[in-house]
Amino acid sequence: MIYFCPTPIGNLSDITMRTLEVFEKVDLIACEDTRVTMKLLSHFNIKKQLIAYHKFNEREKAEELIELSKEKDIALVSDAGMPGISDPGAVLANELIKSGVEFNVLPGANAATVALINSGLNTDHFLFYGFLNSKSSARLKELDTLKSFPYTMIFYEAPHRILKVLEDMKTVFGDRNVSVSRELTKMYETTYRGKISEVIENVHEKGEFVIVVEGNTEEEEFDIKALLIEKISNGVKLSHAVKQVSAETRINKNEIYKISLELKETENA
Numbered sequence: 001m002i003y004f005c006p007t008p009i010g011n012l013s014d015i016t017m018r019t020l021e022v023f024e025k026v027d028l029i030a031c032e033d034t035r036v037t038m039k040l041l042s043h044f045n046i047k048k049q050l051i052a053y054h055k056f057n058e059r060e061k062a063e064e065l066i067e068l069s070k071e072k073d074i075a076l077v078s079d080a081g082m083p084g085i086s087d088p089g090a091v092l093a094n095e096l097i098k099s100g101v102e103f104n105v106l107p108g109a110n111a112a113t114v115a116l117i118n119s120g121l122n123t124d125h126f127l128f129y130g131f132l133n134s135k136s137s138a139r140l141k142e143l144d145t146l147k148s149f150p151y152t153m154i155f156y157e158a159p160h161r162i163l164k165v166l167e168d169m170k171t172v173f174g175d176r177n178v179s180v181s182r183e184l185t186k187m188y189e190t191t192y193r194g195k196i197s198e199v200i201e202n203v204h205e206k207g208e209f210v211i212v213v214e215g216n217t218e219e220e221e222f223d224i225k226a227l228l229i230e231k232i233s234n235g236v237k238l239s240h241a242v243k244q245v246s247a248e249t250r251i252n253k254n255e256i257y258k259i260s261l262e263l264k265e266t267e268n269a
Helices: 017-025 034-043 058-068 090-099 111-119 136-146 159-173 196-202 224-233 238-249 253-268
Strands: 002-004 028-031 049-052 074-077 103-105 126-131 152-157 177-182 190-195 209-213
Touching: 002 090, 028 034, 028 058, 034 049, 049 058, 058 074, 058 090, 090 103, 111 152, 111 177, 111 190, 111 209, 136 159, 152 159, 159 177, 159 196, 159 209, 177 196, 190 196, 224 238, 224 253, 238 253
Parallel strands: 002 074, 002 103, 028 049, 028 074, 126 152
Antiparallel strands: 152 209, 177 190, 177 209
């Protein structure tokens, strides 16, 4: 059996009893960095065989771990947080499913959800995006695709890029509400809240960051008739056009349907 085990994102007391129980019973632990995992295990007086499983070898090692799991119990960990969330683990999970091999995912620490609640922004719906592209030109294009997204967005970012990323967000999104948390659960944990321009003035470029950004709250105006006419002129049936325009504009399908009837009456007049 392979166990996906979350580890503390800073404060070692955040480890779960269940994770410690798994560490005690498994035969070996696959980890992102053996030095980091060794420190964690030493803190809890646990000694186990370690095997490296990181982003540079995760695809080739996945097959090896699957074979080993037929005879041994294995715990998979990343340096901090949940394996598979912006850390190695997703490839292994996918390969296990393809191979029909059962595995177990334990609940636990995750920086994204901690930062989301900490932000005070809307939690009804949200998007976890992870890391943006490290190059500004590509990053601006990524942000542009998210400009109209109406829900809260969560990003991870490195300290040396935090100010550049916030500047890019301000350029694309405008001066929205944002929450930037650094060093979550650690001694120097800090959260900066306010408009992007305000946070840029105060944020310190040290530590690992989670950025939580308000979604687009501006009401966008659509010419529904024009959109329907465009769809129909391209050979789309009226009923399908109504569904497509509703999906694209996020306007209730019944409202679109009423406008389509007006359009039909105009054509028949």
